[in-house]
Amino acid sequence: MLYTSKKNNEASFIELKKAAEKGNRKAQYRLAHRYDKGHGIRENDALAFHWYMKAAKQGSGKAKYQVGKCYKNGEGVTKDLRLAFFWFSKAAQDDNAHGQYALGKCYMKGDGVAPNLNMARNWLRRAIQNPDGGAEVLAKIKNDAALGDRDAQNILRIIR
Numbered sequence: 001m002l003y004t005s006k007k008n009n010e011a012s013f014i015e016l017k018k019a020a021e022k023g024n025r026k027a028q029y030r031l032a033h034r035y036d037k038g039h040g041i042r043e044n045d046a047l048a049f050h051w052y053m054k055a056a057k058q059g060s061g062k063a064k065y066q067v068g069k070c071y072k073n074g075e076g077v078t079k080d081l082r083l084a085f086f087w088f089s090k091a092a093q094d095d096n097a098h099g100q101y102a103l104g105k106c107y108m109k110g111d112g113v114a115p116n117l118n119m120a121r122n123w124l125r126r127a128i129q130n131p132d133g134g135a136e137v138l139a140k141i142k143n144d145a146a147l148g149d150r151d152a153q154n155i156l157r158i159i160r
Helices: 007-020 025-037 047-057 061-073 082-094 096-107 117-128 133-146 150-158
Strands: none
Touching: 007 025, 025 047, 025 061, 047 061, 061 082, 061 096, 082 096, 096 117, 096 133, 096 150, 117 133, 117 150, 133 150
């Protein structure tokens, strides 16, 4: 919902915020995304985390993945790899391809959990086979591997 004119963008932000405050899960996620990326407003990691968490607690798999990313990177919240793992696993259980990928990487690298190559392989394969986002995840892995990213190169070996 990005608008080209400043007036429309401000009006849409106000409407979006009202809907989010009333508990609309999709509005909460969209508002969080705007704060996260600075779309039409100043970037604010703390507010992004706040609204992602609200949407996640209402069952949004995409928001659960984003909460995990916030914890993993310490964006808007204190970095905590165990909580990142927790939220990535919640997103993965909701069949979110990005959550499955992130969970697989946690198992591969031992981030927030003991390393487990079998679990890593399982979740990474599920991520790339996911009909809703798996192709995008695989394309990113291949691109990152081609650019020399060692984790991505290891993932391609693991999922064979």
